[in-house]
Amino acid sequence: ARAVLPHGTTGAFIDPHEIANVLGLEGVRLMAQEATTTPMQIYVQVPSCVPSAPGLETAGASIGPNEVAEAMTWPGVIGLGEVMNYPGVAAGDETLHAEIAETLKAGKVVGGHYASPDLGPLFHAYAAAGPSDDHEGTRQEDTIARVRQGMYAMLRQGSAWHDVAAQLPAITEQGVDPRHVLLCTDDRHPGTLLSDGHMDDVVRLAIREGIAPLTAIQMATLNTAEHFGVADDLGCIAPGRYADILVLSDLERFTIDVVFAAGEVVAQGGELVVDIALYPYPKEARGSVRLARALKSSDFAVTAPVKEGVLRARVMEVIENQVVNRAVLTELPVKKGRVCPDLAHDVAFVSVVERHRGSGRISHGFVRGFGLKARCALASTVAHDSHNLLIMGTDHEAMAKAGNCVAEMGGGVCLVKNDKVEASIPLPIAGLMSEEPVETVAEQAEGLNRALMACGCSLNNAFMTFS
Known part of the structure; x- marks a missing residue:
């Protein structure tokens, strides 16, 4: 308001x-x-x-x-x-x-x-x-x-x-x-x-x-x-x-x-x-990120049926400024039995970590269109529409670090680059909302956008496309 x-x-x-x-x-x-x-x-x-x-x-x-x-x-x-x-x-x-x-x-x-x-x-x-x-x-x-x-x-x-x-x-x-x-x-x-x-x-x-x-x-x-x-x-x-x-x-x-x-x-x-009082959300609306344990880099490994070579995989391709995306087939490299991202062709990892019940379940996929070039990861509990913990990245260690950062905040958004948290937005209310003034959240979001651009992403409002 x-x-x-x-x-x-x-x-x-x-x-x-x-x-x-x-x-x-x-x-x-x-x-x-x-x-x-x-x-x-x-x-x-x-x-x-x-x-x-x-x-x-x-x-x-x-x-x-x-x-x-x-x-x-x-x-x-x-x-x-x-x-x-x-x-x-x-x-x-x-x-x-x-x-x-x-x-x-x-x-x-x-x-x-x-x-x-x-x-x-x-x-x-x-x-x-x-x-x-x-x-x-x-x-x-x-x-x-x-x-x-x-x-x-x-x-x-x-x-x-x-x-x-x-x-x-x-x-x-x-x-x-x-x-x-x-x-x-x-x-x-x-x-x-x-x-x-x-x-x-x-x-x-x-x-x-x-x-x-x-x-x-x-x-x-x-x-x-x-x-x-x-x-x-x-x-x-x-x-x-x-x-x-x-x-x-x-x-x-x-x-x-x-x-x-x-x-x-x-x-x-x-x-x-006019003054508008802050609505006091109860404690039941907080602490909604429940993971089975802290995330590890190995949680994000995608195993392949071959040790070395390439695999043909279905990849989600984002469309700038639209809510829809498209499915494309592309070849991804395999090294030591694991599927790797292909940064030269703009393909990164993406995973969904169940965060409501602490089940430990994780689903994996690949996404194209964000332009990520650095060793980085973006994690968020704003993830339409079930709002689990969504993590995208080029590096498994970075993905684990970003996901754990979000869990420690009780929900929100975190960007990790080269082992360092570059930007974060705490969202303690259900992992979706902040109690800070809009100016503060806007400043945090702008910091996130700048950090994403530094990782190679040039999409308009990349976070919304991600979520």
């Missing part, structure tokens, strides 16, 4: 599936309680995919239809969070459909997450099952398809996901009705908030891309309120609504001078003018 109120964001619809995958329904309850302590109108969606990938990853908790039904009775709960398991929905997964049914029975909104370019029968089945919005589009045809299926297309602009400009031609060139399109943010980091802003930045982008200023504002306000069923309370300036009002000195540039939240001046000239 401290970071976004000066930028004119007076309300938000949140899906706290990150903390839910660590702490379960109690984590959602904590977020809902914290929301009531701010000047903002914050509505909560109950996470639908906890765990996010059943059978593929181990989460720290589980939320099913009974928990969803309970949470639908809580004040401030607006619906079901993004249904990420779209293949499961299309295949008739009973648990997912029961969660959707409980939400619809409560008269609330089902959020979507269709992260696939396939707009054929799979997409049609997903849309028919109940999700009424989606923010995973990256092309104008994605926006068109969602609106044609009766959904709201959410165009997102995050720190790493830049999907607004590519989809707006659906409106400006193809004639899609903007009343069925929303502007939103997704994974917007502290540094981006301080340098570029929040929803004000997204509105400015839409205006630059040819959307009329009032239409762009509507896509960020009234459309959103109507979609989530709260237009009687907010979304426009009218009797009976919360007096959430922005005073602008320049409509085209969307320059915000004064921010009112519920009738009170909360920000002026880009500065917060």
